[in-house]
Amino acid sequence: MVQNFREPQILEIARAEGKVKVEDLARRFDVTVQTIRRDLTELAEAGKLERVHGGAVLPSGVSNIGYEDRRGLNSDAKSGIARLCARAIPEDASLFLNIGTSTEAVARELLHHRNLMVVTNNINVANILVANPDCQIVLAGGILRRSDGGLTGDLTTRTIEQFKVDFAIIGCSAVDEDGDLLDFDVQEVGVSKAIIRQARTTFLVADQSKFTRSAPARIASLRDVGAVFSDAPLPGDLAQKCAEWGTEVHIS
Structure with missing residues (x-):
């Protein structure tokens, strides 16, 4: 070429x-x-x-975009989504935050929340929330993925299973036309599934680019999510499916 x-x-x-x-x-x-x-x-x-x-x-395939590229991808949209999601989190709450640049954006929006307990397998989230003296941080153990500060593996899952929290705030690599949440790393998917099981309510934060990508490993369905926060209306008939499933849709 x-x-x-x-x-x-x-x-x-x-x-x-x-x-x-x-x-x-x-x-x-x-x-x-x-x-x-x-x-x-x-x-x-x-x-x-x-x-x-x-x-x-950007091409999807079977490997994710590099972490630094993801951090800069749709950063303004992620910030708007994060602000909207953080407003739905009350003070005096317990929550999970998983791996991803979108959940890191949410962590920044929680810096002024009071009396939080956050369990995370994301070292970057923990480092952000250190600046909030009113937030107790539990960092799940596991194998450190140096590329993005994520912790995965059986130890991470076992740590998460020790908690039952009010909210899980999760990101994913892609959402397909059937409403399935997808990712690239099978071990990370296992951790995300445990996070959803151990939360009373799950929030998905996903900018519009996630609805045009694909990934090979399934985490869950939008049916399993209490609310999705995005920066544009959901494509196709996903909004109608969410209404049928009782999944709220919030657009920043």
């Missing part, structure tokens, strides 16, 4: 926003939509993007 000057910039936009649209890119670069379609086709053939109707998204 002979790379033109637009393609690195298109990839940067995709990493920042999770998705690129043909018409938006044509206006941005002042070229025809046919030119942008050719650019996206070349990037897709190189495995750097995945074509979808009207544009392209």
Whole structure:
């Protein structure tokens, strides 16, 4: 592939926003939509993007996007989602926060909550919440994943099973059209399943890019979630399914 000057910039936009649209890119670069379609086709053939109707998204596959790239992906949207979710968490509550940049955003929004107890398998969440003197932090043991500060494995699951908390706040790598929550790491999925079992109410925090991606391992269904917090209306008939399941949908 002979790379033109637009393609690195298109990839940067995709990493920042999770998705690129043909018409938006044509206006941005002042070229025809046919030119942008050719650019996206070349990037897709190189495995750097995945074509979808009207544009392209970051490729899904069987491995996740790098942690630092995920941290910068849709950061403004994640902050808005986190603020909305944090408002649904009362003070004097106990909760789980799992691995992910979205749950880290929620942790930042909980810094002024009083009398919290947080159980987490995310070292980054623990480091954020240290700044809240009114928050008791329980860090689940397990195997440290250096790439993102996550703790996974049987020890992590056994620690989580010692608690029954008011709320679980979880993220995931993808949500498919059937409402299944998906992830890439099987051990992480096992921990997330335990978190859901041990919580009275589960909240999912997921920006709109998660609804255009795929991953191979299933965590649960939106049917098992009390509420989902996102930055855009759910695609397809997921909103209707959530209404039938009793799953609340909150859009930031």
